[in-house]
Amino acid sequence: MTAMADKRCTADDVVARLESGMTIGIGGWGARRKPMSIVRAILRSDLTDLTVASFGGPDVGMLCAAGKVTKVVFAFVSLDTIPLEPHFRAARQSGAVAAEEYDEGQFLLALQAAAWRVPFLPTRVGLGSDVGAHNPRLATVTSPFPGPGGLPAEELIAVPALELDAALVHYNVGDARGNAAFTGPDQYFDDLMLEAAPTGGRFVSVERIVPTAELRASAGCDHRLRINRMMVDGVVEAPNGAHPTSCDPDYGTDEAAIAAYAATAKSAEAWDSYRQEWLTLPDETAYQSKLRATREGRS
Amino acid sequence: MTIPTIRRADVCAVALAEIFRGDGEILANPIGTTPMVGGRLARATFEPDLMMTDSEAALIADDVAYGWGDDKVLETWNPYRRMFDIVWGGRRHVVMTPVQIDPYGNMNFSAIGGTPEQPKVQLLGFRGGPGNTINHTTSYWIPNHNAKTFVESVDVVCGVGYDRAAALGPTSSRFHEIRRVVTNLCVIDFATEDRRMRLASVHPEVTVGEVVEATGFDLVIPDSVPVTRLPSDDEIRLLDEVIDPEGRRLREVPEP
Numbered sequence: 001m002t003a004m005a006d007k008r009c010t011a012d013d014v015v016a017r018l019e020s021g022m023t024i025g026i027g028g029w030g031a032r033r034k035p036m037s038i039v040r041a042i043l044r045s046d047l048t049d050l051t052v053a054s055f056g057g058p059d060v061g062m063l064c065a066a067g068k069v070t071k072v073v074f075a076f077v078s079l080d081t082i083p084l085e086p087h088f089r090a091a092r093q094s095g096a097v098a099a100e101e102y103d104e105g106q107f108l109l110a111l112q113a114a115a116w117r118v119p120f121l122p123t124r125v126g127l128g129s130d131v132g133a134h135n136p137r138l139a140t141v142t143s144p145f146p147g148p149g150g151l152p153a154e155e156l157i158a159v160p161a162l163e164l165d166a167a168l169v170h171y172n173v174g175d176a177r178g179n180a181a182f183t184g185p186d187q188y189f190d191d192l193m194l195e196a197a198p199t200g201g202r203f204v205s206v207e208r209i210v211p212t213a214e215l216r217a218s219a220g221c222d223h224r225l226r227i228n229r230m231m232v233d234g235v236v237e238a239p240n241g242a243h244p245t246s247c248d249p250d251y252g253t254d255e256a257a258i259a260a261y262a263a264t265a266k267s268a269e270a271w272d273s274y275r276q277e278w279l280t281l282p283d284e285t286a287y288q289s290k291l292r293a294t295r296e297g298r299s
Numbered sequence: 300m301t302i303p304t305i306r307r308a309d310v311c312a313v314a315l316a317e318i319f320r321g322d323g324e325i326l327a328n329p330i331g332t333t334p335m336v337g338g339r340l341a342r343a344t345f346e347p348d349l350m351m352t353d354s355e356a357a358l359i360a361d362d363v364a365y366g367w368g369d370d371k372v373l374e375t376w377n378p379y380r381r382m383f384d385i386v387w388g389g390r391r392h393v394v395m396t397p398v399q400i401d402p403y404g405n406m407n408f409s410a411i412g413g414t415p416e417q418p419k420v421q422l423l424g425f426r427g428g429p430g431n432t433i434n435h436t437t438s439y440w441i442p443n444h445n446a447k448t449f450v451e452s453v454d455v456v457c458g459v460g461y462d463r464a465a466a467l468g469p470t471s472s473r474f475h476e477i478r479r480v481v482t483n484l485c486v487i488d489f490a491t492e493d494r495r496m497r498l499a500s501v502h503p504e505v506t507v508g509e510v511v512e513a514t515g516f517d518l519v520i521p522d523s524v525p526v527t528r529l530p531s532d533d534e535i536r537l538l539d540e541v542i543d544p545e546g547r548r549l550r551e552v553p554e555p
Contacts, residue, residue, distance in 0.1 A: 029379060076424040084422060092410075095417035101409075103429040105383045124387070127471050128459035129429035134415040151470040185356035186378040 007178045009234045011041035011241075011284055014203045017234070018042070018166055023051040023073075025111070025162075025197060027169030027190035028245060030057045031080040031253050033182075035170035035205045037241035037284045042068060044280065053162060055104065055189060057245060058261060061087035062279070065264075065271055069097050073162065075104035079258055086265030101134045102159075108189060110162035115195035119161055126157035166201035167193040170242045171227060172250060173218040174206035178232030181219035184248030187226050194231040205236040207250050240288055307483060308333065308552035309530045309538055310502045311442075314481045315394065316341035317528065318438045322392050324348040326358065326385050329394035332551045334440045335364045337481075338394070339542045340534060350374060364542050386427065389474055392436040398422055399453040400439060402495045402516050404477040406432070406458030415455075428457030433464075436476045442551050444482035446515035461494030483552050485510045486527055491519050500527040504555070 015038070018024065028034035039059045042050075049070050054060050056077030063069045065087040077088040091097045102110060109121040122141055132138045141158040169190035174180030182190070194202045204227060210218050219225050241247075244257035264274040281287050315337025319327050327349040329338040335354075342349040343362050353359045353367055356379070360372040377385075385391050397406040406428060412419030431437055437458060441448055456463065464472035480487040480496065488499040497519040498510060507524050530538070538548070 074424055076426045078423070089421040092418055092421040093413075098416065101415070101425055103425045104427050105386065105430040108380065108383055123430075124433050124471065124474075125430035127429075127433050128456070128463040128467050128475075129425070129432070130409075130456040131425050131429050134425075134455070147470045148473070152468070154470050155467075185376075188379060 004177060005229075006176045007229070007232060007235045008176050008209065009236060011038045011205065011236050011238065012044075014038050014168070014234055014236060015041045015045045015047065017200070018047055020047050021049045022165035023053060023163070025164040025167040025193040026052060026054040026059045027167070027188060027193050028057065028059070028242070029055040029186070029188045030076075030078045031245045031258060032057070032186070033170050033184065033188065033242050033247050034059045034245040035168040035203075035238075035241065036243060036245060037170075037205055037238040037287075038168045038203065038236065039063065040279060040284060040287060043275075053164060055107070056085065056088065058085065058258065061085040062261075064088050064091035064097055066275065066279070067096075071098040071100060073100040073102070073107075075102045075107045079262060080253065081255060082258065082262050086262050087271070090265055099134070100137065101131060103129075103131055106131070106138070106157070106159045107162075108192070109159040111189060111192040111196045113159060113161035114163045115192055117161075120158040122156040122158055124156060126159075127155070132157065162196060164193065164197040164201070166203070167197035168203050168205075169193055169227075170205045170238070170247065172207050172247060173215065174204060174209055174227070174235055175212040175215050176209055176235060177212065178204065178227070178229035178235050179212065179215055179225065180204050180206055180227040180232070180235075181215065181224040182226055183220060183224055183250075191226050191231065194227065200233055202232050203234045203236065204232050205238040205241045207239055207241065207247060209235065209237045238284060240291070241284070243291065305503050305529060306549065307502060307554055308548040309535060310527055311481060311483060311552050312337045312340055312538060312543075312548055313530045313534060314486050314502075314527050315440060316344070318394070318479045318481065319346050319349060319392060322346060322349060322436075324350070324390075326350045326352070326391040328352060328391055329440070331394065331396050331440055331442075332365075333442065333548045334394040336538065336543045336548045339364045340537060343537050343542065344534065352377065362537075362541050363544075365547065366545070383430070386430055386434050389435045391431075392438065392478070393431045394438045394440050395428065395431070395458065396440050396442070397448065397458070399448060399450050400441070400480065401450060401453050401460060402518075403460035403462040404439075404458070404480070404489060404494075404496065405453050405456045405460030405463060406439065407453035407455045409455040409457045411454050425457050429459065432459040432475060432477070433471070434474050436478050438478045439480040441480065441482040444484040444510070444513045446513060449514040449516060451516045461489055465494070484513060487518065495519055497521065498524055500525045502527045503529065
């Protein structure tokens with residue numbers, strides 16, 4: 001009998017399957033449920049020249065500050081409680097990273113078009129605004145159908161497919177085969193990110209891996225079983241792996257850690273010292289141990 | 300006898316409630332402290348059918364404007380992706396806060412100066428500005444009315460104004476409406492022939508001259524400018540006791 005695929009791997013295994021120059025989609029939203037353990041593995045690696053597509057938070061800021069990024073595909077980059085991501089701003093204002101800007105709904109359509117393997121999806125979103133002037137990939141398309149009430153046919157924005165080379169997302173619970181569930185309030189766009197990436201480049205980290213037979217009970221509700229194994233090439237067990245972002249209901253945002261990270265945008269020295277202390281540890285286990293030790297020291 | 304003072308924040312909250320008058324059963328989505336308070340006030344009084352968010356992934360029935368606990372009353376699940384269904388379906392009235400806004404209501408919160416490749420100041424990005432303004436009713440809240448915000452021309456058009464909408468023609472612009480701009484000084488609408496901003500009312504103790512001075516372009520000023528509607532006793536009670544008992548609006552809009 002042929003064995004079922006066991007897709008368990010480490011964050012460093014994931015990074016070994018990525019390449020410099022890739023376009024990488026990162027799941028989550030702002031400072032919420034970011035696959036930070038894999039982002040930390042990228043920060044430890046020699047990967048460079050990345051295009052990062054993200055409903056952006058500290059994932060984007062850290063990768064920009066570390067010089068890993070050539071282009072950011074975004075509608076916003078925010079730390080939630082700190083509305084503007086300071087490292088991302090610095091990278092944009094110095095001209096260090098290029099931008100491919102979207103309205104956040106256009107971003108959804110770009111991922112959906114890639115997932116459905118169509119060249120674009122039409123929308124009214126973007127008409128009249130400067131988003132098309134900022135993003136030359138956006139085009140216009142005239143509806144083949146008559147307009148409403150005898151008006152001329154509608155001109156719409158054509159949002160091109162955002163084809164990723166890899167996608168990284170973080171969920172609450174999964175199995176070894178790549179099925180996974182979110183148990184917090186929002187799925188965000190993680191499943192679309194995975195579907196917009198090709199076979200071989202789709203990775204999910206989870207708070208905990210359980211046997212498939214326990215997945216439904218762990219999810220608590222059928223509707224949360226949003227990621228299935230056809231969408232996934234590798235599963236990383238990463239408890240507290242979204243830190244410092246939130247992973248509701250397992251844990252909230254570590255606001256003190258977010259604030260400390262944000263403060264390092266003040267100077268190159270502050271960032272270097274933060275990176276040295278937190279982002280050059282040998283692996284995720286070391287990061288989590290240092291975090292626990294720091295918290296015990298605090299209390 | 301003490302003369303009851305009219306708090307500026309309460310006037311702003313009422314003006315923000317008034318923008319939702321007549322909206323009925325749609326998603327009232329006022330973003331920001333005083334807009335959230337104003338939206339809740341509208342629902343608690345004259346627009347009971349409005350739906351409102353918990354700023355996360357649910358629409359909730361609670362009258363309190365923020366800080367809900369686990370006992371909040373959920374009406375429906377509304378994750379981010381579902382929000383686009385509502386935006387593109389048009390049953391929504393959003394309130395956003397611009398960094399810049401021009402006489403026709405074009406709005407910017409994306410970036411200031413420089414070029415698209417290298418802005419001088421990177422702000423939020425386009426966020427949902429383009430999609431909101433072309434699909435459903437939009438209003439704006441400006442807690443600090445000043446000439447750096449009200450500018451002749453914005454650096455990046457994130458939210459579509461009336462002149463840009465008109466240039467798109469009647470088909471593409473048929474869902475576009477900028478209803479009102481509420482500030483700490485006044486209420487502005489677009490009730491002019493060419494849809495240029497018009498001073499609709501000034502808050503109590505604010506002069507027209509003050510507004511003109513704080514605006515970086517010529518507003519249309521009617522011959523007679525009314526005073527913004529004052530809060531009723533019932534509204535003040537609701538604001539103080541139910542909707543915003545911590546007084547967050549009073550911190551956002553301090554007394555002049």
